[in-house]
Amino acid sequence: MNFNFRSIIILLLFGMVAYIVLAVGAYTKFFPFNIIQQSNLNKKVSSLNMYTGKTILIEKFDNETKKDFDNFWRNQNVQGEINYENKLNIYWADRVKKGGLILLFRHAERQKWHEAVTGFDAYELHNKIDAREYSWFRATCLTEKGIETAKMIKLTFEHGNIPVQKVFSSPSCRARETAIYGFGRIDEIHNALLHYTAINPLDHDQFGKDLKQTVLDFPLEKNKNLILSAHNSVVSYPNFIDEFNIIEGLDETGFYVIEKKDNRLIVRHRFFKSKIFNTLMYRWKYESKKCPDPENPKNNCFSM
Numbered sequence: 001m002n003f004n005f006r007s008i009i010i011l012l013l014f015g016m017v018a019y020i021v022l023a024v025g026a027y028t029k030f031f032p033f034n035i036i037q038q039s040n041l042n043k044k045v046s047s048l049n050m051y052t053g054k055t056i057l058i059e060k061f062d063n064e065t066k067k068d069f070d071n072f073w074r075n076q077n078v079q080g081e082i083n084y085e086n087k088l089n090i091y092w093a094d095r096v097k098k099g100g101l102i103l104l105f106r107h108a109e110r111q112k113w114h115e116a117v118t119g120f121d122a123y124e125l126h127n128k129i130d131a132r133e134y135s136w137f138r139a140t141c142l143t144e145k146g147i148e149t150a151k152m153i154k155l156t157f158e159h160g161n162i163p164v165q166k167v168f169s170s171p172s173c174r175a176r177e178t179a180i181y182g183f184g185r186i187d188e189i190h191n192a193l194l195h196y197t198a199i200n201p202l203d204h205d206q207f208g209k210d211l212k213q214t215v216l217d218f219p220l221e222k223n224k225n226l227i228l229s230a231h232n233s234v235v236s237y238p239n240f241i242d243e244f245n246i247i248e249g250l251d252e253t254g255f256y257v258i259e260k261k262d263n264r265l266i267v268r269h270r271f272f273k274s275k276i277f278n279t280l281m282y283r284w285k286y287e288s289k290k291c292p293d294p295e296n297p298k299n300n301c302f303s304m
Contacts, residue, residue: 061245065268069087072091072094073091088269089269089271089276089277090280092257092268092269092271093277093280096162096225097160097161097162099162099163099222099224099225100220100221100223100224101225101226101257101258101259102215102220102226102228102258102259102260102265103225103226103227103257104228104234104255104258105153105182105227105254105255106230106231106250106252106253107142107170107172107174107252107253108145108146108149108150108177108178108181108182109142109143109146109252109253110138110139110141110142110143110252111138111139111143113138116139117198118197119198120136120139120140121195122199124173125171125172125191125194125198128171131172131173132177137173140172140173140174141173141174142173142174142177142178142181146174146177147177147181149252149274150178150180150181150182150253151181152274153178153181153182153253153278154181154182154183156274156277156281157182157183159281159282160281162225163224163225164224164227165224165226166187166226167179167183167185167186167187167229168186168188168189168190168226168227168229169186169188169189169190169228169229170189170190170191170193170194170195170229170230170231170234171189171190171191171194172194172198175194175229175230176189176229178229182229183229190211190214191207192207192208192210192237193211193229193231193234194230194234195230195231195232195234196234196236196237197233204237205238205239207237208237208238208239208240209239209240211234211237211240212241215228215258215265216260216265232249232250235256236248240265241258241265241267242264242265242266243264243266243267244266244267245266245267246268246269247270249270249272250272251273251274253273253274254271254272254273254274254276255271255274256270257269257271289301
């Protein structure tokens with residue numbers, strides 16, 4: 001009897017420890033849980049919209065897009081194997097180069113004033129000021145690293161001859177600076193491009209509707225892209241996006257690829273980090289050269 005009671009207690013304790021380990025691992029994505037999660041993504045499991053709670057599918061294709069994707073890869077002269085994630089990124093990078101899409105960027109790096117940033121954003125928006133001119137500019141403006149990362153976006157788009165029709169920006173300092181350093185311009189500022197956490201919840205619904213109508217009404221040219229310099233959570237405004245084909249979330253300077261189709265806005269793809277897209281814009285062949293003066297690399301050996 002005592003043995004059975006002890007066994008039950010031990011099993012309960014073991015179960016509690018296992019549950020805690022699984023919960024912590026799933027939350028932190030610590031090894032090997034990160035591998036498990038990625039495996040699930042590759043199987044196209046469902047996920048949740050962070051704001052609405054609606055179930056979404058990861059990288060879902062409609063028939064027309066699937067056909068275009070398959071034709072694209074049939075026409076590529078590929079040596080060796082390319083995993084599915086890389087195939088998706090390469091395909092959508094090519095679509096971005098052709099134009100006719102809405103690219104919603106998350107701003108470049110800012111200092112992480114998590115406990116205060118939404119208040120500063122709301123104050124900046126309400127008072128229509130430039131935070132860079134205030135003592136608290138570090139809360140809402142770009143860091144030096146963020147400025148340089150945004151400049152790299154500009155270099156990449158210029159190198160890839162990627163057509164930009166117009167640039168819309170959030171009123172926040174970091175989004176405006178990302179637009180300026182990344183694209184050299186701001187055509188329009190829209191307050192609904194500010195992340196919803198800095199907006200009074202009473203206004204979320206209307207902001208989503210207004211932003212959607214603004215984008216739908218924009219006369220997008222089929223060979224150019226509309227840039228939205230914004231924030232991570234903008235796609236989560238209710239009434240803004242009609243369909244998600246991907247899981248949500250961006251790193252700083254990452255961007256969503258949004259297609260306007262049949263008067264609907266569909267998030268087709270995401271480049272989680274800008275470096276993923278930037279790298280795909282560059283191609284070169286293997287080459288090497290001998291350094292004429294090995295002990296003095298400045299003599300024609302500081303670059304290829």
